[in-house]
Amino acid sequence: MITGSNRGIGLEFVRQYAASGWKVIATCRTPIGVGELATIAGDIEVHGLDVSDPYQINHLAKDLGDTPLDVLINSAGIFGPKGYTTADIDYQEWMKVIDINVFSPLKVSLAFADHVARSEHKKIITISSMMGSIGANTGGGDTIYRSSKSAVNSVMRGFAAEVKGRHIAVRVLHPGWVRTDMGGASADLSAEESVRGMRAVIDSLELSSSGTFYNYNGTELPW
Numbered sequence: 001m002i003t004g005s006n007r008g009i010g011l012e013f014v015r016q017y018a019a020s021g022w023k024v025i026a027t028c029r030t031p032i033g034v035g036e037l038a039t040i041a042g043d044i045e046v047h048g049l050d051v052s053d054p055y056q057i058n059h060l061a062k063d064l065g066d067t068p069l070d071v072l073i074n075s076a077g078i079f080g081p082k083g084y085t086t087a088d089i090d091y092q093e094w095m096k097v098i099d100i101n102v103f104s105p106l107k108v109s110l111a112f113a114d115h116v117a118r119s120e121h122k123k124i125i126t127i128s129s130m131m132g133s134i135g136a137n138t139g140g141g142d143t144i145y146r147s148s149k150s151a152v153n154s155v156m157r158g159f160a161a162e163v164k165g166r167h168i169a170v171r172v173l174h175p176g177w178v179r180t181d182m183g184g185a186s187a188d189l190s191a192e193e194s195v196r197g198m199r200a201v202i203d204s205l206e207l208s209s210s211g212t213f214y215n216y217n218g219t220e221l222p223w
């Protein structure tokens with residue numbers, strides 16, 4: 001199951017998992033007229049899910065009933081405002097970014113943990129960013145986005161420890177700088193390359209390596 005699957009990295013996850021024969025539960029906030037998502041061949045079920053709406057999250061969790069979820073991927077995310085300085089930060093906008101990038105992946109992970117726990121693979125993945133690495137932040141800037149990804153890293157690290165007893169493995173991933181609406185046209189990687197790399201990193205995740213932060217190319221990243 002993938003959130004934010006109508007465009008960008010989420011859409012590419014749908015394409016690649018479906019092409020490999022997986023059953024994919026693709027979620028996006030506007031499931032009607034999903035454009036490119038509707039053109040992908042394979043065993044794909046599309047559901048509406050605005051990840052900022054707890055009612056929709058819990059409703060879908062109920063709707064899925066006993067369906068096992070092998071891999072849950074929290075891909076939905078926003079960058080928030082650009083071009084501000086930390087001195088003139090917009091605290092309202094900051095809250096919105098924290099809501100989508102931090103609260104939502106946790107709410108989704110909690111709501112679907114039972115579905116993941118009853119699956120064979122039992123993995124919960126959150127697409128974070130290298131910009132959330134506190135150790136790597138020597139340049140400053142983009143405080144809103146950076147802090148949201150630092151926070152989700154911290155949340156998922158703790159969540160990994162909490163669900164280990166249920167044999168659920170949790171990992172946060174940096175997808176690289178990817179040519180999507182968020183990454184822009186001059187980014188380094190195609191979504192295809194990024195997701196191909198991340199799928200290998202997801203495959204390699206085991207319970208013993210749960211609670212880790214990885215780059216799309218398989219290297220472990222500093223928190």
Ligand SMILES: NC(=O)c1ccc[n+]([C@@H]2O[C@H](COP(=O)([O-])OP(=O)(O)OC[C@H]3O[C@@H](n4cnc5c(N)ncnc54)[C@H](OP(=O)(O)O)[C@@H]3O)[C@@H](O)[C@H]2O)c1
Nearest residue numbers: 004007008009050051076077127129177178180181182183
């Ligand atoms: N691209 C990069 O270079 C890059 C680098 C590091 C990390 N990331 C992370 O990778 C993830 C995917 O990014 P992307 O590049 O694919 O971005 P994108 O092209 O801007 O797509 C963002 C996706 O998130 C969805 N989304 C936003 N708010 C949502 C909500 N409330 N409910 C449901 N879906 C929502 C969007 O849906 P709508 O179409 O409905 O808005 C869209 O499907 C994000 O978490 C991002 O922070 C990206």
